[in-house]
Amino acid sequence: MTNPTAGRPLRSDAVRSRKLLREAAASAFAEQGTNVSIAQIAERAGIAKGTVFRHYATKEDLVAAIICENIDTLVDIGERLRLSADAGQALRDFMTAILEVQASDRAFCEVATGIAHDQPAIRAGTERLQAIADALTDRARLQGAVRPDITGQDVMLLVSGIYQTAAPLRSTHPQLWRRYLSLAFDGMQAGDAADLPPFDPDH
Known part of the structure; x- marks a missing residue:
């Protein structure tokens, strides 16, 4: 499955949400391992769960x-x-x-x-x-x-x-x-x- 935003330039709000997502994911994975849920990561980042999948097609x-x-x-x-x-x-x-x-x-x-x-x-x-x-x-x-x-x-x-x-x-x-x-x-x-x-x- 490919990234739905691959190859497209990101708007400033999308850049910000992607940064928040990566920071939240990094800390969550570090603390809890790869079994942490996307919902938990999204909540930590302060973004909608669907936003995660707009940046990354899968949790993997x-x-x-x-x-x-x-x-x-x-x-x-x-x-x-x-x-x-x-x-x-x-x-x-x-x-x-x-x-x-x-x-x-x-x-x-x-x-x-x-x-x-x-x-x-x-x-x-x-x-x-x-x-x-x-x-x-x-x-x-x-x-x-x-x-x-x-x-x-x-x-x-x-x-x-x-x-x-x-x-x-x-x-x-x-x-x-x-x-x-x-x-x-x-x-x-x-x-x-x-x-x-x-x-x-x-x-």
């Missing part, structure tokens, strides 16, 4: 638009970190940035753990994010900052696992994930550890 389109904003921000952060002289610290900073978003945005966390990958825009965004993770991991590996058998795929899965490890105590210890990030990154660093078992994503 709205979710994708908001999630992709976060993904774009993380990709931009990753691109800047690729210029850092310290590749190991750059990789850690990238992992930290992803975890900060996961900790503050329930909908993004759902996407990061594979719950909402049906939207083509989200799939494309996560592929871009994975490409940045690959590039940062490659640089860190070449500098000897991380063990030679770790991959960008490992990094992205670890980030998700770190958040899930700390999630049960999120309400009382919202920064606990930082402890497990330190623990995981220590294990990622180069040293005399035994080789990792092979990882075949197809099996």
